[in-house]
Amino acid sequence: MESMTKRGHHAQSQLRAAHERLHGGGGCVEEAEARRTATSVRRGDMVGVVAWIAAPIPCCACAGLACVRDRMDWDGPACLPALLGRRIRGSPAKKGPALLRVRAAAEPAPAFQSVTAFAPATVANLGPGFDFLGCAVADASLSLGDTVTATLDPTLPPGTVSIASVTSPSRPHLAGRLSKDPLRNCAGVAAIAALRSLGVGSHAVSIQLTKGLPLGSGLGSSAASAAAAAKAVDALFGSRLGRDDLVLAGLESEKAVSGFHADNIAPAILGGFVLVRSYEPFHLIPLASPAGLRLHFVLVTPEFEAPTSKMRAALPKEVGVQQHVRNSSQAAALVAGVLQGDAGLIGSAMSSDGIVEPARAPLIPGMAAVKAAALQAGALGCTISGAGPTAVAVIEGEEKGEEVGGRMVEAFWSAGKLKATATVAQLDRLGARVIATSAA
Secondary structure, eight states, X not given: OHHHHHHHHHHHHHHHHHHHHHHHHOSHHHHHHHHHHHHHHHHTTTTTOOEEEEEEOOOOOSTTSOOHHHHHOOOOOOHHHHHTTOOOSSOXXXXXXXXXXXXXXXXXXXXXXXXXXXXXXXXXXXXXXXXXXXXXXXXXTSOSEEEEEEEEOTTSOTTOEEEEEEEOTTOGGGGGGSOOOGGGSHHHHHHXXXXXXXXXXXXXXXXXXXXXXXXXXXXXXXXXXXXXXXXXXXXXXTSOOOHHHHHXXXXXXXXXXXXXXXXXXXXXXXXXXXXXXXXXXXXXXXXXXXXXXXXXXXXXXXXXXXXXXXXXXXXXXXXXXXXXXXXHHHHHHHHHHHHXXXXXXXXXXXXXXXXXXXXXXXXXXXXXXXXXXXXXXXXXXXXXXXXXXXEEEEEESSTTHHHHHHHHHHHXXXXXXXXXXXXXXXXXXXXXXXXXXXXX
């Protein structure tokens, strides 16, 4: 045991030295030297040894690019453990020391030349499930979501990610609003995190992002981009990452945009309903609803942006005990409704949030009238999707979808003077998935 500890400490010192070289000059020469050191550790002292290292969380994007921390105040994955193909256990949102498990891992070979993946829209919170419940929704045409194509690119420095294009056929104006810098784009950050989790250092990846979701809509736009990117990069190298690794890769980009919460990215990757139980340890609980549940969602999005930061600032700083108890019971009822396949219970529980919705609804013109119109038209429940401004109503079957959506659109205009569009979607049980590949 003592010799193993000494070998672990020796490996730690080598890794630290490599990290100093990696961050010292920021260029490709330092990157290559650090990689060689990490490789020697992996092949020498670390063979057959699992080392637990308490170290500050360093972060760098890739060879030839500036440190992520300097460029976007992002506490991303540790670079050297990532070089060894391991991820951080626990929440990367926390600054300071983190417990890293470093283990030898062979770099995977590419399985394809390119992979295209789709990730669906998501409805987070679902009323009383603020920051811990969410579900995936999609339409038959897969237009309600984002698509990412990841391609091996030998013209780029090894281990790097670039964004070749950002397009949005249904919303051309969005293309100019999204950065092509991989460190400032959700798809780029997730792709980098996935590449590192895989331990890929000999290949570079170029990605093409196609946006199907509007920005700032409450439909998990950033999560869809991140989920599709992580899925595409993982599939490019043989689909080696587990579900938690994929979600954590997506969480790196979510943290930069809206904070460290997984109620969008988890269902975007896993599909269906997902409960986020905890972050330390990281524990996701997929909620399997009966196959016969014909749950549909009427999504009504007004021409109005509700930035997540602004909507979070509106939340109450304190909550009374009785209100907490009431909301907790409604969240539990919502989970029970999903597991039992009780659409009515899902709808009534979803409509019963007494903490977050009352604080946010006044910031969305006409929201109260929209909810009332949905219920009067026969919806089982209605609330704000995510941070808004999209209003989501649930119905059983899609027969009432057009009528409910029409009434909600009318209410947005009459009460809030906002134009809005309605989409009827169904529960998406698949989550992020590969839709096309080309041979390596």
